[in-house]
Amino acid sequence: MISKTRLIGAVEIGTSKVTVLVGELTRGRTLNIVGFGSCQSRGVIKGSVVDYKEASACTHAALRSAEEGAGAPVDAVYLAQTGGHLEGFYNETAVNVNAADNCVSAVDIDTACRLAMAKELPEGRAVVHHIRRPFRLDGRLVPDPEHLVGRRLEAGYWTVHGSEAKIGDHIHVITGFNLRVDELILSSLASGTMVTAPEERQNGVLVLDIGCGTTDFVLYHDGVAYHTGVVPVGGDHFTNDLSLGLRLTRGQAETLKLRYGSATARAKDKHEKVWLNGDFSIGDRQFPRQSIEQITSSRARELLEVVRKKLGPAFVPEQTPVGVILTGGGAKLPGIDEAASKVFGVPGRLGGPPSWVSDELRDPGFSTALGLLYFGLSAQAERAPGTRRSGGIFQSLKRILAPS
Amino acid sequence: MSLPAANSPLSRSWKDIRQGVNPRAMSREGRRRRIFAAAKFVTLCAVVAGAAWTGLEVYLTYESNPARLKDAGPSVPLKQVVFSADGVLDRGWLGQTLALPKGASLMKLDLAALEARLLASGQVQTVILRRRFTDNTLVVTVQERTPVARLMVQVGEMSPRLLLAARDGVVYEGTGYAPAALDLLPWLDGVQLRRTQRRGFEPIAGMDRIAALLTAAQGLVPDLCAGWQVVSLARFASDQEIIVRSREIPEIIFDARVDVREDYPRQLARLNHIVEFLHTRGAPPMQRVNFALGSQVPVELQDTASSTPARSVRPKPASQPKQRSDF
Numbered sequence: 125m126i127s128k129t130r131l132i133g134a135v136e137i138g139t140s141k142v143t144v145l146v147g148e149l150t151r152g153r154t155l156n157i158v159g160f161g162s163c164q165s166r167g168v169i170k171g172s173v174v175d176y177k178e179a180s181a182c183t184h185a186a187l188r189s190a191e192e193g194a195g196a197p198v199d200a201v202y203l204a205q206t207g208g209h210l211e212g213f214y215n216e217t218a219v220n221v222n223a224a225d226n227c228v229s230a231v232d233i234d235t236a237c238r239l240a241m242a243k244e245l246p247e248g249r250a251v252v253h254h255i256r257r258p259f260r261l262d263g264r265l266v267p268d269p270e271h272l273v274g275r276r277l278e279a280g281y282w283t284v285h286g287s288e289a290k291i292g293d294h295i296h297v298i299t300g301f302n303l304r305v306d307e308l309i310l311s312s313l314a315s316g317t318m319v320t321a322p323e324e325r326q327n328g329v330l331v332l333d334i335g336c337g338t339t340d341f342v343l344y345h346d347g348v349a350y351h352t353g354v355v356p357v358g359g360d361h362f363t364n365d366l367s368l369g370l371r372l373t374r375g376q377a378e379t380l381k382l383r384y385g386s387a388t389a390r391a392k393d394k395h396e397k398v399w400l401n402g403d404f405s406i407g408d409r410q411f412p413r414q415s416i417e418q419i420t421s422s423r424a425r426e427l428l429e430v431v432r433k434k435l436g437p438a439f440v441p442e443q444t445p446v447g448v449i450l451t452g453g454g455a456k457l458p459g460i461d462e463a464a465s466k467v468f469g470v471p472g473r474l475g476g477p478p479s480w481v482s483d484e485l486r487d488p489g490f491s492t493a494l495g496l497l498y499f500g501l502s503a504q505a506e507r508a509p510g511t512r513r514s515g516g517i518f519q520s521l522k523r524i525l526a527p528s
Numbered sequence: 529m530s531l532p533a534a535n536s537p538l539s540r541s542w543k544d545i546r547q548g549v550n551p552r553a554m555s556r557e558g559r560r561r562r563i564f565a566a567a568k569f570v571t572l573c574a575v576v577a578g579a580a581w582t583g584l585e586v587y588l589t590y591e592s593n594p595a596r597l598k599d600a601g602p603s604v605p606l607k608q609v610v611f612s613a614d615g616v617l618d619r620g621w622l623g624q625t626l627a628l629p630k631g632a633s634l635m636k637l638d639l640a641a642l643e644a645r646l647l648a649s650g651q652v653q654t655v656i657l658r659r660r661f662t663d664n665t666l667v668v669t670v671q672e673r674t675p676v677a678r679l680m681v682q683v684g685e686m687s688p689r690l691l692l693a694a695r696d697g698v699v700y701e702g703t704g705y706a707p708a709a710l711d712l713l714p715w716l717d718g719v720q721l722r723r724t725q726r727r728g729f730e731p732i733a734g735m736d737r738i739a740a741l742l743t744a745a746q747g748l749v750p751d752l753c754a755g756w757q758v759v760s761l762a763r764f765a766s767d768q769e770i771i772v773r774s775r776e777i778p779e780i781i782f783d784a785r786v787d788v789r790e791d792y793p794r795q796l797a798r799l800n801h802i803v804e805f806l807h808t809r810g811a812p813p814m815q816r817v818n819f820a821l822g823s824q825v826p827v828e829l830q831d832t833a834s835s836t837p838a839r840s841v842r843p844k845p846a847s848q849p850k851q852r853s854d855f
Contacts, residue, residue, distance in 0.1 A: 176553070184555045197561070205542075244539060251541045285539070292545045299549040302561035308542045 131158070133190060133198035133303070134496035135183065136311065137173070137294060138206075139337030139360060140453065141165050142183050143493040144190040145485075146198055155497060159194030160485070161186040170337040170356045171207035171311075173293040180300050187301055200306040201298050202500035204314055204492050205252055206338050208356035209287040215243045216257075216280030228261065228269045228277055236279035243283065250288040253310055254281045255349045265346065284310055284352055307500040312340035312352050314495030317502070319451045319475030322347065329446035330439065330468065331475065332431060333492060334454025336360045341431050343438060351438040355430050359454035362423050369419045370411055376400060381457075386417045387424035388459035424460060428467040439468070447471035453489040605631045607664040615672030616704035617651065622668060625649065634664050646670065650700025650728065651692075675702060676739045677716040677759055683723075695739040697731030712754075714742070718762025718771070734764045737784045741770060744792040749800045752776070769820045776803070781818040795819040802827055 134145040146159030163186040167178030191197055217239040221228050241254050258265045261274035269277055295305050316331040325344040333340040335358045343351040362385060367377035384398050397410040432439065447470040450460055455474055465472035477486055477494055485494060551559060589596050611622045625645055628637075639657045646655045646668070656669040675692035679699070682688040692702040693716055702710070716738075722730045738759050745753035758773040764784060772780040782795055802817060802825070816828040 180553075180555055184557055188557060241539070249540070250545060251539050283539075286542075288540070288542075288545060291542050295542070295545055295547060296549050296553065299547045300554045301558040302554065302565060304547060 130199045131194055131196055132306070132497060132500070133187065133201045134204075134493045134500070135187070135201050135298060136204040136314075136493045136496065137168055137179060137183055137297060138165055138204075138335055138492075139168050139171055139358065140335070141489070142186045143490060144183075144186040145490075145493045145497060146190045146194040147497040148194070149501065155501060157482070157485070157494075157497070159190040159192070161189030161191075161193065163189070168337070170358075171335070171354070172209065172290050173297060176293065176297065179293075180297050183297050184301050187303070198303060201303050202307040202309055202496045203294060203298055203305045204311045204496055205286065205291060205294060205308050206311040206335065206340055206354055207286065207290055208338065208354055209290050210252065210284060210310070210352075210354045211286070212282055212284045212352050213243075214257075214280060214282050215240055216278055218276055218278040221275055221277055226273050226275055228272050228274060230270055232277055233259070233270060233279070236277050237281075240279045240281045241283070245285055248288050249285045250291055251283060251285050252291065252308055253284040253313070253352075255284070255313075255352075256281050257348055257350065258346050282349060282351065307496075309496055309499055310340070310342075310352055311335070311338075311492050312342040312354070313349060314493075314499050315340070315451050315475075315491040316342040316344065316349065316495070317499040318477055318491045318495035319449050320344065320446075324446045324449075327446050328444040330435075330444055330448045330470070332428075332448060332450050332455075332464065333452040334358055334427070334450065334457075334460070335452045336454070339427060339431060339452075339454070341435070343435060343444070345443060351435060353431075353434050355427065355434060357427050357430060358452075359457070361427070362420050362454075362457070365419050365423050366416065370415065372400075380411065380416055381420060384413055384416045385420040386458045387421050387463040389414065389417045389421050390459065420457065421459070421463065424457060424463050425467060428464055432467055441469045444468075444470050447473065449473060449475040451475040451488045451491045455488045604634065604664050606634045606637065606666055608666075610660075610665055610667045611670070612668070613670040613672055615651070615670075615674070616706075617670060617672060618704060621703055622646075622670075626668075634659055634661070634666065637666065649703070650694075650698045651703055653694075673698060673700065675705070675710075675713055676735060676742060678710060678713045679716040679719070681721060681729075691729075693732055693735055695736055697733060697735040699729040699732060714756050714759045714772075716761070717758045717773075718760035718764070732761070734761050734770075734784070737764075738770060741772075741782060741784070741792050745796055748793055748796045752796075752800065752803065767820065777814045777817060779816040781816070781820050783820040783822075798825060 129151075130149045132147045132149050134143075134147065136143045142163045142165050144159075144161040145157055146161075148156045148158045150156075163182040165179070166182050167173060167175030167180075173179045187198065217236060219232060219236045219239065221232050223229060223232075236259075237256070240256075245251065257280045258267055259269045260266070260278040261269045261272055262276055266272060291308065295308070298305050312331065312333050315333040316325075320329055320331060326347040328343075328345050330343050331341065337356065337358045337360050339355045339358050341353050341355070342349050359381075363374055363377045363381050366372065366381055366385070367374050370377065370380070372380070380398075380400065394412065394414055396413045398413050398416070399408055399410055401408040448461075448464040448468050450464055450472065451474070454460070461472040461474055463472075475488065475491065477491060481494060551562065554562065606628065609619075609622065609626070609628070611619050625648075626642055627645075637659070639659070643655055643657055646652050651672055652670055653673045654671040656667075658667040658669075659665075660667055673694035673696070676695050677693045679691050679693060680688050681691050689701070690710075691699050692705075692710075692713070693699050699721065716732075719732050721732070724730055738761070742753070742756075742759070745756070752774070755775040756772050757775060760771040760773070763769040763771060763781075768783070768785040770782045770784045772782065774780065780799065783791065798819065799817065802814070806814065806827075806829075812829045812831070814827055815830045816826075818826050
């Protein structure tokens with residue numbers, strides 16, 4: 125008998141850590157998180173694999189740990205994709221409705237969609253996502269134009285693409301564990317789906333996922349992702365600036381950042397100093413708190429401005445009433461919401477996972493992994509309009525015979 | 529439409545990236561999982577192939593020689609035969625009748641043939657044959673016929689042989705009965721046996737009524753019944769009468785019609801009453817008594833002087849035993 129339960133692994137190979145969540149999917153509807161594994165990342169810089177063996181070793185360790193927690197091997201993987209190589213563009217097309225009575229048919233929709241997705245990419249680039257924006261029928265927005273009457277149907281896709289080689293490196297880390305990648309999901313889409321409600325996405329919201337090496341962002345309008353992007357700057361750069369500015373090792377700079385770093389300059393007293401270790405050990409020394417805050421806040425403002433610049437005209441504060449939601453490990457920097465609010469001119473706040481997420485997974489650093497499961501399952505359920513499940517008994521047989 | 533949908537080339541997707549990886553690039557755990565998956569795949573293929581091969585073999589065998597499908601695989605030989613009967617048949621008779629070869633396989637026994645062999649004896653009414661695989665045993669349960677009367681039959685030039693008639697009219701050669709027990713049975717007379725194609729005889733009609741009469745007699749008038757020597761069906765077909773010849777009364781005629789068959793106890797009670805009545809009056813022995821005339825029961829007494837039956841007379845007081853009396 126074919127089992128109705130699948131174990132799906134959500135894998136995020138980040139710059140600072142590898143996170144694996146195992147979700148038990150029952151009958152394609154109910155999802156329970158049954159396993160969790162995490163490991164300090166190695167061989168990954170700015171979201172890209174630079175040392176295959178190191179990256180494989182830590183990813184496989186996290187996968188093994190998650191499988192042990194779940195008590196069963198994972199069947200397939202949803203993999204998060206980030207990195208500065210990812211880019212996006214918008215392409216739209218319009219078709220005249222074919223029928224004599226101007227009633228839109230599935231063929232019209234399919235034609236418009238295919239044409240909108242048919243833009244050629246440069247050599248060595250591969251599509252990660254085609255995100256469809258709402259259809260326009262004679263200029264009006266319609267979520268599903270089938271059987272509606274109109275003359276001109278417009279379809280547009282935000283296409284996210286990346287370096288085929290770098291995407292392949294990510295995938296091969298997983299296949300090196302003899303697992304298949306079922307879905308490749310942009311990190312920003314995963315975390316964005318997790319920290320926003322459908323109403324917020326409908327009204328307009330910007331989500332920033334500040335990781336260690338990269339910052340992923342996604343701008344939602346009309347319930348769909350209008351614009352996505354990745355900035356190869358993250359929390360690691362705050363540490364790096366502190367290290368250079370205060371002449372510290374990276375470890376010491378990381379400690380200071382976590383203890384005293386802030387995205388807004390709060391210290392009023394120029395002479396207020398803080399201890400590096402605070403344990404009176406040999407080599408322990410003091411630093412002006414204002415200096416630390418100035419360095420981190422400058423970098424934070426710079427990061428946010430880069431994002432704003434990259435969004436360009438796509439970001440209109442009036443069309444983003446919900447504001448900016450920040451998540452990811454970098455969002456734990458105090459005052460980051462305030463800084464984002466100033467830079468973007470809209471309200472800023474920290475994003476939290478939904479209430480059903482257990483306490484140990486409520487850290488903003490897990491929003492991507494959680495979102496992978498959530499987004500992956502939603503995407504599989506929705507798919508493109510007009511597509512049908514096919515295969516039946518032959519697909520079932522193929523699944524049985526296919527090596528896991 | 530500016531361009532047919534089928535002609536729109538889609539860009540290369542991440543799904544086009546080959547997911548396979550060189551085993552050398554896999555981690556140890558990955559290789560272990562790969563081997564396990566390959567073993568699982570091979571096992572599944574073997575199971576599917578085995579099932580397909582078995583199906584094909586069965587189909588081909590069915591096409592060429594369906595009888596082979598009925599043959600079971602080699603099984604252990606028959607260990608013992610358990611026999612139970614509700615009559616006089618014993619294991620010796622069973623062994624002779626079944627004639628099982630030595631070392632016969634339990635599965636290869638043809639139960640239908642064995643059953644037919646057992647039923648060939650008329651003494652066997654029903655038989656149940658059952659294989660018991662737990663201890664490789666053949667269980668034989670036999671229900672026997674009970675003889676009601678005996679008859680001596682001579683076929684052609686052969687010497688006469690003793691046969692028995694059961695309640696259902698079946699005539700058979702009795703096996704295992706004690707001679708003393710057979711001597712208690714009355715002889716059957718007035719029947720004409722017809723041979724069947726299987727060297728037996730057709731069942732005798734009316735035996736059920738004789739059996740009912742004898743059963744009632746043994747229960748109600750055992751002393752009288754003990755003297756019954758011959759039961760005759762000579763007038764059964766024509767007049768629905770059963771004639772009994774006993775040591776005391778040469779001819780007792782019972783009414784055996786279906787609607788009055790339940791009347792045997794009354795007829796027997798009357799007989800008993802007549803016998804006792806005549807005995808107390810010191811009357812001569814009866815020659816004939818007839819219960820087939822309804823409420824009138826003519827009794828003919830023996831003429832002790834001439835040893836010829838007396839003529840019928842009007843009923844007189846009981847002190848005149850030679851007269852026929854109505855009871």
